[in-house]
Amino acid sequence: MHDFLGGGIFNADGEAWREQRKVASHEFNTRSLRDFVERCVHDELHGRLLPLLRRAAASGASLDLQDVLERFGFDNICRVAFDHDPRQLPVDNDCTAANADSSSFADAFRDASYLSVGRFRYAIPGFWKVKKELNVGSERRLRESVATVHGFADRIIQSRREEMRRDGFEKHDLLSLFMSSHGAESSKEPLRDVVTSFLLAGRESTSSALTWFFWLLSSRPDVQRRIRDEMAAVRARRPRGDLAVGFDVDELGEMHYVHAAITESMRLYPPVPWNSMYAQADDVLPDGTAVKAGWFVGYNSYAMGRMESVWGDDVLEYRPERWLNPADGAFQPGSPFRFVAFHAGPRMCLAKEMAYIQMKSVVAGVLEALDVAVDDAYRPQQFASLTLRMAGGLPVTVKPRRD
Numbered sequence: 001m002h003d004f005l006g007g008g009i010f011n012a013d014g015e016a017w018r019e020q021r022k023v024a025s026h027e028f029n030t031r032s033l034r035d036f037v038e039r040c041v042h043d044e045l046h047g048r049l050l051p052l053l054r055r056a057a058a059s060g061a062s063l064d065l066q067d068v069l070e071r072f073g074f075d076n077i078c079r080v081a082f083d084h085d086p087r088q089l090p091v092d093n094d095c096t097a098a099n100a101d102s103s104s105f106a107d108a109f110r111d112a113s114y115l116s117v118g119r120f121r122y123a124i125p126g127f128w129k130v131k132k133e134l135n136v137g138s139e140r141r142l143r144e145s146v147a148t149v150h151g152f153a154d155r156i157i158q159s160r161r162e163e164m165r166r167d168g169f170e171k172h173d174l175l176s177l178f179m180s181s182h183g184a185e186s187s188k189e190p191l192r193d194v195v196t197s198f199l200l201a202g203r204e205s206t207s208s209a210l211t212w213f214f215w216l217l218s219s220r221p222d223v224q225r226r227i228r229d230e231m232a233a234v235r236a237r238r239p240r241g242d243l244a245v246g247f248d249v250d251e252l253g254e255m256h257y258v259h260a261a262i263t264e265s266m267r268l269y270p271p272v273p274w275n276s277m278y279a280q281a282d283d284v285l286p287d288g289t290a291v292k293a294g295w296f297v298g299y300n301s302y303a304m305g306r307m308e309s310v311w312g313d314d315v316l317e318y319r320p321e322r323w324l325n326p327a328d329g330a331f332q333p334g335s336p337f338r339f340v341a342f343h344a345g346p347r348m349c350l351a352k353e354m355a356y357i358q359m360k361s362v363v364a365g366v367l368e369a370l371d372v373a374v375d376d377a378y379r380p381q382q383f384a385s386l387t388l389r390m391a392g393g394l395p396v397t398v399k400p401r402r403d
């Protein structure tokens with residue numbers, strides 16, 4: 001993975017990492033970034049995703065919802081991360097609109113992440129190092145993919161530098177925010193690592209969460225009903241004559257049941273199903289377990305979300321209500337050390353709120369207009385790369401909403 005991310009801002013050591021995380025954490029929480037994220041999600045949802053689903057509804061054609069959501073996620077994160085539009089979702093049926101440079105970047109990015117993870121799957125650990133030395137097979141393909149990704153990121157950084165020299169720090173995307181706090185002329189490699197770190201973190205995470213969510217929902221009309229009732233109640237609170245399309249961030253914040261339904265789905269199907277950390281120095285965990293320098297420490301969010309001792313007898317049941325306060329129906333998050341889908345502690349996901357804005361917008365936008373059906377007999381096979389995906393995708397049919 002390190003070859004792919006390079007030193008990675010989030011892989012830096014000790015003090016340097018703490019400082020970088022502080023800057024990033026501040027930027028992720030600025031109002032201007034929140035507004036920018038809201039705008040990007042709104043454009044991609046109402047300009048591309050919903051029109052594409054409506055076209056599928058009109059033609060009756062089945063489509064792979066996982067693929068569609070991954071394209072949506074990639075377009076979206078590229079805009080948020082560096083204000084670039086790779087156009088992986090077609091606009092008005094025009095598939096040729098996808099930018100060719102961006103498409104080869106998207107393919108290379110996907111290949112690089114799968115091939116990097118593949119290094120952990122060898123029967124002889126470390127065998128990939130031999131292949132890397134000889135530059136053969138998967139290691140040769142990985143080197144080529146990484147070169148494509150780096151070349152693309154370098155072009156983005158170069159053009160942003162030129163824009164900034166010309167127009168000043170005008171933009172609100174993450175790369176621009178980083179360049180403005182670190183200096184636009186700082187060396188290319190750390191900035192390239194910023195771009196790849198953000199893409200890696202944001203590319204498949206929300207699409208994985210949404211794919212499993214829509215599959216679960218397809219067999220739970222009761223949950224779908226409650227989501228639609230909540231959306232209708234939020235709309236009803238709008239001032240008369242306010243016909244704005246979609247929901248803004250404040251309205252999404254009022255949707256406690258939608259929040260619970262998505263969270264409950266991630267408990268059972270966490271987008272990052274396992275994770276591991278490398279100890280740079282001897283350490284002791286809070287429960288007294290000693291960890292030696294050079295050890296890997298892993299945790300399995302998928303297994304933790306299914307432990308009876310943590311969640312109770314109904315652990316395998318999809319029950320959004322477990323996240324709601326029975327008194328007022330408000331979402332109650334609980335400890336991040338219990339629900340670890342976003343990790344917990346100092347390395348917790350920086351973009352959790354941003355991810356929820358994106359996911360809740362999609363859920364509300366789709367369910368307000370459409371019915372999404374999955375064949376009852378369909379049993380998705382899990383495929384864990386960096387994220388938990390469905391091996392054969394999620395074939396769905398879409399219809400205009402009936403009720």
Ligand code: HEM
Nearest residue numbers: 010201202205206209271272341342343347349350351355
């Ligand atoms: C449902 C969606 C998401 C889930 C479940 C999720 C989960 C996670 C997890 C488990 C980590 C810890 C990884 C590790 O330490 O190895 C993480 C870190 C991170 N995530 Fe997310 N993530 C999501 C969406 C996003 C999005 C959309 C972004 C946008 C860029 C993002 C940005 C980050 C960043 C920058 C980190 C690194 C934090 C650090 O190491 O200090 N995530 N995320």
